[in-house]
Amino acid sequence: xxxxxxxxxxxxxxxxxxxxxxxxxxxPAGFVFDERTACHRAPACQYADAVRYLIANRVxxxxxxxxxxxxxxxxxxxxxxxxxxxxxxxxxxxAHGRGVVVLPTGAGKTQVALMAIDDRRRSTLVVAPTLDxxxxxxTQLTDAFGGPxxxxxxxxxxxxxxxxxxxxSAYLHxxxxxxxxxxxxxxxCHHLPGASYALAARFSLAPFRLGLTATPERTDGRESxxxxxxxxxxxxxxxxxxxxxxxxxxxxxxxxxxxxxxxxAQYDEARSIYVGFLRxxxxxxxxxxxxxxxxIRASRSEAGRRAMKAYQRQRELAFTAPAKLDYLQxxxxxxxxxxxxxFTQDNATCYQVSRTFLVPAITHHTKVxxxxxxxxxxxxxxxxxxxxxxxxxxxxDIPAANVAIVLSGSGSVREHVQRxxxxxxxxxxxxALLYELVTGDTSEASTSSRRRDxxxxx
Amino acid sequence: xxxxxxxxxxxxxxxxxxAEHVHTRRRADELLVVPLDERQRLAAQxxxxxxxxxxxxxxxxxxxxxxxxxxxxxxxxxxxxxxxADGIFKLVLDxxxxxxxxxxxxxxxxxxxxxxxxxLRRQATRPEEFSRQIVLQAAAEPLGQPAALLDAALYGDLPxxxxxxxxxxxxxxxxxxxxxxxQIQAVLLRxxxxxxxxxxxxxxxxxxxxxxxxxxxxxxxxxxxxxxGYEITLDGPFSMFDAGTRYGLKLALALPxxxxxxxxxxxxxxxWGRERKPLRFRQKGQSRPCDExxxxxxxxxxxILQRWPALQCDWTAAASARVLDLPxxxxxxxxxxxxxxxxxxTVFFELLxxxxxxxxxxxxELCEAGLPFSVVFGVSKALRVSEDVLGDExxxxxxxxxxxxxxxxxxxxxxxxxxxxx
Numbered sequence: 113x114x115x116x117x118x119x120x121x122x123x124x125x126x127x128x129x130x131x132x133x134x135x136x137x138x139x140p141a142g143f144v145f146d147e148r149t150a151c152h153r154a155p156a157c158q159y160a161d162a163v164r165y166l167i168a169n170r171v172x173x174x175x176x177x178x179x180x181x182x183x184x185x186x187x188x189x190x191x192x193x194x195x196x197x198x199x200x201x202x203x204x205x206x207a208h209g210r211g212v213v214v215l216p217t218g219a220g221k222t223q224v225a226l227m228a229i230d231d232r233r234r235s236t237l238v239v240a241p242t243l244d245x246x247x248x249x250x251t252q253l254t255d256a257f258g259g260p261x262x263x264x265x266x267x268x269x270x271x272x273x274x275x276x277x278x279x280x281s282a283y284l285h286x287x288x289x290x291x292x293x294x295x296x297x298x299x300x301c302h303h304l305p306g307a308s309y310a311l312a313a314r315f316s317l318a319p320f321r322l323g324l325t326a327t328p329e330r331t332d333g334r335e336s337x338x339x340x341x342x343x344x345x346x347x348x349x350x351x352x353x354x355x356x357x358x359x360x361x362x363x364x365x366x367x368x369x370x371x372x373x374x375x376x377a378q379y380d381e382a383r384s385i386y387v388g389f390l391r392x393x394x395x396x397x398x399x400x401x402x403x404x405x406x407x408i409r410a411s412r413s414e415a416g417r418r419a420m421k422a423y424q425r426q427r428e429l430a431f432t433a434p435a436k437l438d439y440l441q442x443x444x445x446x447x448x449x450x451x452x453x454x455f456t457q458d459n460a461t462c463y464q465v466s467r468t469f470l471v472p473a474i475t476h477h478t479k480v481x482x483x484x485x486x487x488x489x490x491x492x493x494x495x496x497x498x499x500x501x502x503x504x505x506x507x508x509d510i511p512a513a514n515v516a517i518v519l520s521g522s523g524s525v526r527e528h529v530q531r532x533x534x535x536x537x538x539x540x541x542x543x544a545l546l547y548e549l550v551t552g553d554t555s556e557a558s559t560s561s562r563r564r565d566x567x568x569x570x
Numbered sequence: 571x572x573x574x575x576x577x578x579x580x581x582x583x584x585x586x587x588x589a590e591h592v593h594t595r596r597r598a599d600e601l602l603v604v605p606l607d608e609r610q611r612l613a614a615q616x617x618x619x620x621x622x623x624x625x626x627x628x629x630x631x632x633x634x635x636x637x638x639x640x641x642x643x644x645x646x647x648x649x650x651x652x653x654x655a656d657g658i659f660k661l662v663l664d665x666x667x668x669x670x671x672x673x674x675x676x677x678x679x680x681x682x683x684x685x686x687x688x689x690l691r692r693q694a695t696r697p698e699e700f701s702r703q704i705v706l707q708a709a710a711e712p713l714g715q716p717a718a719l720l721d722a723a724l725y726g727d728l729p730x731x732x733x734x735x736x737x738x739x740x741x742x743x744x745x746x747x748x749x750x751x752x753q754i755q756a757v758l759l760r761x762x763x764x765x766x767x768x769x770x771x772x773x774x775x776x777x778x779x780x781x782x783x784x785x786x787x788x789x790x791x792x793x794x795x796x797x798x799g800y801e802i803t804l805d806g807p808f809s810m811f812d813a814g815t816r817y818g819l820k821l822a823l824a825l826p827x828x829x830x831x832x833x834x835x836x837x838x839x840x841x842w843g844r845e846r847k848p849l850r851f852r853q854k855g856q857s858r859p860c861d862e863x864x865x866x867x868x869x870x871x872x873x874i875l876q877r878w879p880a881l882q883c884d885w886t887a888a889a890s891a892r893v894l895d896l897p898x899x900x901x902x903x904x905x906x907x908x909x910x911x912x913x914x915x916t917v918f919f920e921l922l923x924x925x926x927x928x929x930x931x932x933x934x935e936l937c938e939a940g941l942p943f944s945v946v947f948g949v950s951k952a953l954r955v956s957e958d959v960l961g962d963e964x965x966x967x968x969x970x971x972x973x974x975x976x977x978x979x980x981x982x983x984x985x986x987x988x989x990x991x992x
């Protein structure tokens with residue numbers, strides 16, 4: 113039995129260990145001596161391992177680090193889980209409350225998280241990528257656990273035993289808040305392995321961690337990093353495994369439209385300036401640093417700036433070809449009794465569609481109150497169309513939507529799968545449709561082929 | 571009316587430029603901020619004047635027009651000075667206050683127009699039956715406004731439509747100084763660690779610096795430099811596990827406090843460029859020259875110093891430029907130091923002033939943690955602290971005074987503390 117009392121405390125996303133007894137016993141793994149403060153220090157995420165080590169070695173310690181609470185009450189509403197949701201929770205618990213659950217959009221990942229919070233009953237921070245998702249989580253947590261539920265992000269800073277935050281705010285505030293939560297839920301956790309966001313996980317001492325995603329794979333291959341931040345993938349089901357039974361049946365339709373002769377001439381001219389510059393500079397856009405090379409070199413000369421303008425022009429022609437807007441008008445008439453979501457690649461196109469067809473737009477400029485109102489009116493049927501750029505790509509629950517129209521987008525498989533996922537929430541007799549409008553014989557055609565490289569489109 | 575939103579950089583020295591605004595050069599593993607030459611300095615003055623004038627001229631107009639006017643102006647500086655122009659422009663833009671100002675409530679207009687549009691679309695039996703003009707006219711009629719006004723108000727609240735209300739742009743000379751500060755700060759944004767050498771005659775400068783470091787939760791190690799002053803290694807708690815740029819912003823924000831020291835130099839380890847190449851950045855300078863007295867010493871302290879010779883004691887008195895540091899426990903910055911003419915033993919004096927009881931308790935904790943210096947802390951009676959809170963086992967004493975500290979009473983405490991040392 114050790115005689116002295118070791119102090120463990122939380123400091124700026126790290127743990128400080130003081131009064132470690134002299135003797136043969138090593139400090140817990142991950143701790144190193146910090147000359148600056150004359151104590152041992154480790155990243156806060158080492159907390160659970162450190163405490164287990166102290167207990168195993170019967171070291172008397174004063175835990176001044178842990179500032180999270182046990183929730184006095186669990187969920188006040190208990191929904192019967194679907195079989196795969198119960199399996200996912202069981203798998204997570206078996207992994208000691210650390211790990212990632214992969215389920216397709218619309219399969220009810222939120223329900224798995226609500227069950228996990230109810231099971232662990234620790235102060236919980238839910239981290240979501242957008243304000244829309246924060247709003248949605250806030251509603252669902254309030255319904256399940258009662259209030260008050262805290263919010264950090266979008267100008268709010270209200271910390272409660274159960275709190276929802278954006279990734280950005282979690283990164284900014286975790287060095288102060290990292291001791292206050294025993295369970296972290298990372299929604300759309302494929303965002304986490306980025307250099308900055310990963311610190312949100314490292315600065316927290318939460319012993320329990322749950323990651324939720326439909327698409328864990330990242331283009332930079334860093335998905336394996338999430339194992340050290342959240343835990344390994346503990347459960348996985350793909351769209352095709354749940355389609356029909358738990359997700360709506362769906363169909364995808366690709367429509368190619370043509371540029372007019374005049375637009376074609378403009379497109380070809382702009383494209384040739386842009387491609388000519390790439391060739392002259394030896395820039396390969398297929399390489400990971402191709403785009404950044406183009407940006408850097410385009411800013412260095414007049415020819416470069418001309419190439420950038422040409423790039424933007426040819427892209428604009430492909431993405432917002434008038435023929436696309438004509439076809440969109442037909443589709444809006446054809447689906448006037450459905451609930452239609454229109455996706456664009458950029459805000460300018462989003463607002464152009466909104467102004468032209470007088471349909472509500474949701475972008476990052478849209479204030480939370482108006483977003484909430486627009487989504488509510490859409491759900492109730494007062495609005496039958498919503499247009500958005502990227503903010504509704506992920507997670508936002510729009511069960512009423514049954515038609516998605518991708519007017520323009522990136523080559524990202526994840527983005528395309530997520531957009532499809534927006535219309536897959538199952539309801540009686542629902543059959544979902546995803547249209548993809550592509551300007552033929554332009555660079556957009558190959559972008560479209562890249563993003564359809566997923567089992568959901570085969 | 572929505573209240574004015576403050577400009578991002580209403581105060582001075584707050585705007586942080588980013589890497590793309592900085593004119594740097596690499597020499598081996600060194601990163602250099604290229605100083606402005608005479609031609610560039612004149613160009614920068616002209617830019618500051620032109621953008622500032624444009625900002626003042628556009629007060630009352632929308633953001634998009636202002637941005638377009640500035641964009642049209644930028645090429646006139648030439649491709650060579652583009653980076654300089656972008657930096658100066660950012661400093662100006664950050665000192666502009668924009669506000670949403672539409673004759674109609676855009677959000678309400680949208681809600682009404684989009685609801686009407688949805689109804690008309692649902693009722694249509696042929697595509698041509700839906701017309702945006704019909705919808706806008708129907709929405710405009712109850713308001714007694716023309717449809718064109720509603721059309722303009724539809725997205726009148728987007729940032730591009732916001733109105734420039736105030737242009738708080740300082741004169742060109744001052745803007746140029748801020749630009750030069752922001753250049754160094756932009757480099758420090760990418761810093762993983764900063765080593766600063768600072769020397770101050772005035773303890774208040776040290777106190778200001780350490781207050782800043784504490785406020786930003788930066789950690790530091792302090793090493794006295796033989797030539798005078800200190801070397802301070804700055805980083806954050808997590809730096810020992812990941813040499814990232816997480817604390818770059820805090821290091822950049824600490825720069826003005828470092829630059830306020832009488833003499834300063836810094837060496838920063840930075841991760842520069844897209845490839846985050848580790849480079850070293852050095853900078854040095856001197857703050858404004860001291861006034862004739864050399865320091866801005868608090869009056870009660872200077873009174874003690876003036877009256878000290880009249881005591882004719884064995885202790886010599888001098889202003890102190892020391893920082894007394896106990897790693898892990900804290901530090902204090904004394905105002906005066908008293909040296910015994912025979913033994914050479916030094917006792918420090920810090921005047922804690924009249925307002926912070928918490929500061930007294932921090933010093934008590936510091937002494938109890940084992941601060942290895944003899945110190946007397948001067949505390950006003952108004953703070954209601956007893957001299958007994960510091961026991962004989964510490965090498966420090968509290969001197970509680972009624973109105974102002976008295977030289978003879980201070981001498982008594984100094985000798986008492988020194989006796990404990992013996």
